Amino acid sequence: MIIRLPDSVQKPFYDRGALAPGMAHIGVGAFHRCHQAEYTDDLLSLRFDRWGVVGINIRPPLLSETLGRQGGLYTRLVREDNRVEARAIGSMVSVVDSQDSAAPALDVLASADIDVVTLTVTEKGYCHIPSSGALDFDHSDIVHDLANPLIPRSVPGILARALELRMTTHGHPVTLLSCDNIPTNGVILANVVQSMVEKRGNGLADWIAANVAFPSAMVDRITPATSQADIETVEQHFGYRDAAVVVGEPFRQWVIEQKFASRVPRWDLVGASFVDDVTPFEHLKMRVLNGAQTTLATLGVLAGLEHTSDVIADALLATFVRRMLLEETLPTLMPVPGVSPEAYVEQSLGRLRNTAIRHRNHQIATDGSQKIVQRLLNPILDRLRRGDSIALLSVPVAGWMAYLILASARFGGRWPVSDPYADKVAGIADATGDDTKALASAILAIDTIFDPELAANRDFRAAVTGALDGLLSADPMGLVRHMVEPAAATRLKLPAQSA
Incomplete structure (x- = not known):
């Protein structure tokens, strides 16, 4: 992305050069870039702190081909009928491709600098049984990871190994925050991770219970897949090319359970809600908005x-x-x-x-x-x-x-x-x-x-x-x-x- 953006594009209100990593995100698709990364960008503009995001993809596409070339900077378009508004989001400080090997992802996730890990890996990324929420021990990636815990390839396996590395190196606590459309997503994430470590017998399960939090969250913003027309819109209307552009509606919402093990960004200062129980909010959204979407x-x-x-x-x-x-x-x-x-x-x-x-x-x-x-x-x-x-x-x-x-x-x-x-x-x-x-x-x-x-x-x-x-x-x-x-x-x- 070119350095000089037009005046019509909103830019980050902070010094990106001074931004240090404090959180990681697994699954850097359009939704994360249009939702959690934008909330973080808002927070950094309001109260600058060590909350730079390290983006991690363990599945295609390769980030190095888009965000990597642009230093993590990208355009978020808001579209509503005939209105188009462009904004450059600067909260992502670096990106990591970890499709071929879990090692690059583990290096980030096990770092003492990382206090929060957020995830948008879609429902199937949790390798769970939809009807019960339990880990699917017959899933091919889970079978592999249970046999080869040091070289995992599933989300539960990678997180289990990262937590093991944190326990044996520095012991710093961490919050793992699911941002996927799954009811009680924090409970599901805790279930699948804990199921991966139960057989290890090295004290990891007890360490996780004392040092890791799995809050549930409800997220909402309609974010369709980016099209070639969206990329061309940025080029034609704003005068530069962005291969990592994302598009969303004006509406956004984020409700997060107050259950943290470590330092957490104050997203509640920029529109998110910290609550004791997410369940009523997630039922409302999943059964009404998402139910309507699936039906239609x-x-x-x-x-x-x-x-x-x-x-x-x-x-x-x-x-x-x-x-x-x-x-x-x-x-x-x-x-x-x-x-x-x-x-x-x-x-x-x-x-x-x-x-x-x-x-x-x-x-x-x-x-x-x-x-x-x-x-x-x-x-x-x-x-x-x-x-x-x-x-x-x-x-x-x-x-x-x-x-x-x-x-x-x-x-x-x-x-x-x-x-x-x-x-x-x-x-x-x-x-x-x-x-x-x-x-x-x-x-x-x-x-x-x-x-x-x-x-x-x-x-x-x-x-x-x-x-x-x-x-x-x-x-x-x-x-x-x-x-x-x-x-x-x-x-x-x-x-x-x-x-």
Whole structure:
């Protein structure tokens, strides 16, 4: 990035040359650069301190080709309809590529200079079982790391080794802060790391219990994948080229559990919230905003629409998702101080209408098997336990199934998909063919996604099977039309029953 930026681009209000590292981040994708790194940039401008970020990627892409060449400096664009605002973010002091070997990442993570490690590694990066949150001991990377703890390649394995190095070298405590869209993400992170060290027998588990904190957090900002058009926007509108540009909406939110083992940046001074319990906030966001995104993404693909803004502009799908949220999702939520759930629904749908955020439905649908538990299945289970209707919430569950089924060769391979369970669902499709009931039954038997109590529930099975039958028909939107018809508004209250 050129040194002289135009006046129209906001620049860091501090001396980057004096900035020293104090935290590391694993998974330097667009979301981190548009969220946590921006909060840190704000804090450094307000209260300069040793909070430079060392970015680490243990998976592609290579940082050296983008951020490395620019000294960690990059452009954050905020887009809202016709408005574009550019800002240079300076909080990242260096970057580390650690795809070929864990050694470079371990050197950073084990350093006594690092007080906080944040992570955005996506749901599947935790190598956990979505239905239970436990470490997946059958995961190939976990099998490798348990056999070769000194040369790990998974996130849990790398963190376990880094903590071991910290214990044996300087003993400084550290806070590991997950910023991924997983419920109780701090608990999940603690579970997978502690599961990696339980068999070592060298006192590491006890040291972690006394010196490492795993706070949970809720993060929110819609950040689509950067496109070539975004890079060209910076070049054309602002006069310089930035290969690491990121794009986000104006809205942002960060709620962090107050549970720290070491010095922590005062992000609460620049808009984040430190709270005692993140759970109500994460339920609200995951079940409403993220639930709407997953619903609109898969149904949108089935309707032939490319972007979220295209789907929410469709009157039928917009009506369906609003009714689903208001009628079935909201009653499952815990009270959130100072927040009206109904207003939050309208705010969330309004954010999804932003035509300048070109969020592709296929991108949102990526790794859907890792997302539907917290976004759809948990609220469904809550409603079933109370004997409430799940007619609307069952449709996007069937939508996820249909999305993967129609991507299989047996059903014509209509689109490429990225999901850890894509091959398994394709195998089920090959084995069962056009029998919708058999398709649904076999997919519901995947107990790493579907809680056995839920999968065995007769009403849930019937609702999902019926919805899947409609979505796999020649007129998938016919099912959605039926669900929003006035006659469908009067739903039978399901009798309370055990699964």
